[in-house]
Amino acid sequence: xxxxxxxxxxxxxxxxxxxxxxxxxxxxxxxxxxxxxxxxxxxxxxxxxxxxxxxxxxxxxxxxxxxxxxxxxxxxxxxxxxxxxxxxxxxxxxxxxxxxxxxxxxxxxxxxxxxxxxxxxxxxxxxxxxxxxxxxxxxxxxxxxxxxxxxxxxxxxxxxxxxxxxxxxxxxxxxxxxxxxxxxxxxxxxxxxxxxxxxxxxxxxxxxxxxxxxxxxxxxxxxxxxxxxxxxxxxxxxxxxxxxxxxxxxxxxxxxxxxxxxxxxxxxxxxxxxxxxxxxxxxxxxxxxxxxxxxxxxxxxxxxxxxxxxxxxxxxxxxxxxxxxxxxxxxxxxxxxxxxxxxxxxxxxxxxxxxxxxxxxxxxxxxxxxxxxxxxxxxxxxxxxxxxxxxxxxxxxxxxxxxxxxxxxxxxxxxxxxxxxxxxxxxx
Numbered sequence: 001x002x003x004x005x006x007x008x009x010x011x012x013x014x015x016x017x018x019x020x021x022x023x024x025x026x027x028x029x030x031x032x033x034x035x036x037x038x039x040x041x042x043x044x045x046x047x048x049x050x051x052x053x054x055x056x057x058x059x060x061x062x063x064x065x066x067x068x069x070x071x072x073x074x075x076x077x078x079x080x081x082x083x084x085x086x087x088x089x090x091x092x093x094x095x096x097x098x099x100x101x102x103x104x105x106x107x108x109x110x111x112x113x114x115x116x117x118x119x120x121x122x123x124x125x126x127x128x129x130x131x132x133x134x135x136x137x138x139x140x141x142x143x144x145x146x147x148x149x150x151x152x153x154x155x156x157x158x159x160x161x162x163x164x165x166x167x168x169x170x171x172x173x174x175x176x177x178x179x180x181x182x183x184x185x186x187x188x189x190x191x192x193x194x195x196x197x198x199x200x201x202x203x204x205x206x207x208x209x210x211x212x213x214x215x216x217x218x219x220x221x222x223x224x225x226x227x228x229x230x231x232x233x234x235x236x237x238x239x240x241x242x243x244x245x246x247x248x249x250x251x252x253x254x255x256x257x258x259x260x261x262x263x264x265x266x267x268x269x270x271x272x273x274x275x276x277x278x279x280x281x282x283x284x285x286x287x288x289x290x291x292x293x294x295x296x297x298x299x300x301x302x303x304x305x306x307x308x309x310x311x312x313x314x315x316x317x318x319x320x321x322x323x324x325x326x327x328x329x330x331x332x333x334x335x336x337x338x339x340x341x342x343x344x345x346x347x348x349x350x351x352x353x354x355x356x357x358x359x360x361x362x363x364x365x366x367x368x369x370x371x372x373x374x375x376x377x378x379x380x381x382x383x384x385x386x387x388x389x390x391x392x393x394x395x396x397x398x399x400x401x402x403x404x405x406x407x408x409x410x411x412x413x414x415x416x417x418x419x420x421x422x423x424x425x426x427x428x
Contacts, residue, residue: 008155012158015150015154019147019151019154020147023144023147027139027143030139031139034136035087035108038108038127039108042087042108042110043085045069045070045110045127046110046123049070049123049125050123053072053116059072059074059119060072061121065092065126069125069126069127069128070123070125073121073122074122075113075120077120079120080114080115080120080121080122083112084112085110085111086111087109088108088109088111089107089129090107091104091105092107092126093105105128106128106129107126107127107128108127109124110125112125165194168190168192168197169190169197169200172188172189172190172197172201175189181208181211181212181215187205188201188204188205188208189201189205234268236264237268240257240261240264241261243257244257244261287329288326288328289326289327289328290324290325290326291324291325291329291332292323293324293325293336293357293362294322294323294357296332296336297317297336297340297355300336300337300340301315301317301340304340304341307341308344311347311351312350313344313347313351313352313353314352314353316354316355317355317357318354319357320357320359321357321358323357323358323360323425334398334402335403338395338396338399339362339364339421340353340355341395342395342421343366343419343421344366346370346419347366347367347368348367348368351366351368352366352367353366353367354418360424360425361424362423362425363420363422364420364421365419365421366418366419367417368417368419370419371414372414372419373412373414375412378412379396379397379412380397381394381397382397396421408424409423410422410423
């Protein structure tokens with residue numbers, strides 16, 4: 001989740017809680033005010049009724065609410081002493097002018113006691129709350145609408161403000177994503193007056209400068225290593241070949257020279273592979289272009305036909321769909337070629353190599369007399385399933401480095417006597 005959205009989420013939740021709490025308190029407060037006003041009116045009615053009844057010689061019990069909205073019943077002295085003024089909301093059957101029959105209506109009731117000429121009475125007075133109920137209902141809806149409007153307006157305003165404040169950072173991050181060491185001339189920058197963003201830009205600029213210096217040093221080292229190692233190795237190989245062609249060499253001498261020559265040639269291949277691996281990890285190959293993997297596989301298979309024929313290996317290409325990719329052509333060639341060469345080198349006489357191209361993947365399977373490889377080590381540098389192998393042990397490591405560079409997935413499996421390597425170009 002974006003930082004602005006995360007900030008907005010916490011802000012929205014906080015505003016929601018605060019305003020909900022405020023709205024509840026406000027609603028309860030207004031409800032209490034309304035009840036206080038009704039209770040004062042009931043208290044006033046109580047005084048008037050008691051004054052009116054005091055002028056009568058005998059208080060006649062009235063057990064139903066009449067026109068004056070009160071009823072009276074006689075009680076004991078002890079009941080009167082224990083009774084206090086009680087206010088409560090209740091429902092009573094009442095009939096208005098427009099009602100065909102009595103209906104339950106909300107009322108506020110005051111229950112109290114009074115003494116008249118040595119007799120004690122319970123007095124219950126009611127006050128209709130129909131208007132107050134409508135007022136409370138309207139108040140509730142008003143508070144609810146106000147609550148929604150406040151939350152929506154506050155969140156909307158903050159969303160606009162936050163997006164405006166954070167837009168320089170998002171633009172800066174977009175520049176960082178597209179920035180490439182050794183390829184991008186302009187460094188990422190922010191046009192902002194926010195101090196924290198300026199500090200971030202300064203830190204990132206300093207880090208980029210430091211990385212550029214290291215990158216240039218690595219490039220220089222790779223170039224020097226390539227030149228300084230390849231030249232003497234080429235001279236050594238050339239002189240060994242000349243010595244091997246000298247007449248009169250003993251068989252032991254010729255064999256020793258041949259072993260040294262093989263070692264020197266292996267050292268040349270190892271040096272080239274290590275330099276290639278370093279260049280891949282330093283992202284020095286990113287000249288991406290549209291490539292057809294089907295065409296590339298067909299071309300590489302044609303190049304390796306002589307090698308396959310020498311070992312009597314059958315290569316079968318199954319093209320289910322056309323697969324197009326965006327990547328560096330030289331890296332694509334190295335990646336696919338290494339997998340197919342690996343399948344040929346580690347195969348059996350008269351074996352098979354099956355290459356399958358699907359919508360999103362490339363599978364290379366080959367027969368082998370060996371059992372399954374070590375899944376944890378198969379893509380490690382210098383890993384060899386056969387210690388006597390003359391390979392560098394870097395072929396699959398280079399394939400994995402290219403996959404990491406482009407976000408592809410590479411996996412290994414062993415099934416029915418076959419090694420299966422799968423390149424997934426669009427991992428889930």
